[in-house]
Amino acid sequence: QKEDIEVTLLPAGHCPGSVMFLFEGENGTVLYTGDFRLAKGEAARMELLHSGPRVKDIQSVYLDTTFCDPKFYHIPSREECLNGILELVRSWTSLTRYHVVWLNCKAAYGYEYLFINLSEELGIKVHINKLDMFRNMPEILYHVTTDRHTQIHACRHPRDDDCFRGNRLPCGITCQNGTPLHIISIKPSTMWFGERIK
Secondary structure: OOOOOEEEEEEOOOOOOOEEEEEEEOOEEEEEEOOOOOOOOOHHHOHHHEEOOEEOOOOEEEEOOOOOOHHHOOOOOHHHHHHHHHHHHHHHHOOOOOEEEEEOOOOOOOOHHHHHHHHHHHOOOEEOOOOHHHOOOHHHHOOEEOOOOOOEEOOOOOOHHHHHHOOOOOOOOOEEOOEEOEEEEEOOOHHHHHHOOO
16 A cells, blocks of 8 residues: 655754654654754754644654653753853963863763854864864864864874873873863763763
8 A cells, every 4th residue: 555655854954954854644653763963943943843833633642762761851951051151261271371170971972062162152272183074064164173283182092081081181192381281071861861870
């Protein structure tokens, strides 16, 4: 038996290109997600989830997400996380130009919001290994740099934790103008947060 199904891709807000699938057919409507990160009220503004002024009647929602687990009962909002990180980075980097921050980012994508906001608020570009991964996201290129002489780093190395223990950033830099760097590490990770809920 054949049936026409309309499939709509909706932004998931997780990382660039991430989507949720809305399936609509004669037998009903289904929303299927992978990991997603939507601010409160954001889904209400998605026109494709609405039919005129009403929300579409969705019979089933499939949440295929890492964080559908009781230990992730409360995940702080993106704004709360940004404000906490911003406060810490601002207080540390304002001590001296030799006080630097390493953002220990395990994935390649998904941190663009953090990089852009830190750069805008503090006027400090974020050091990354290569710019080519962001070539199709021109809005972030002004906020990142391959110049290692900045106070915020998100550079990566296969053994990042080993580098940090030796007071060395993953890019290999340990000092500037002969002055040793004072490095703190911030691990922006929902997984890490959930594992340390106590």
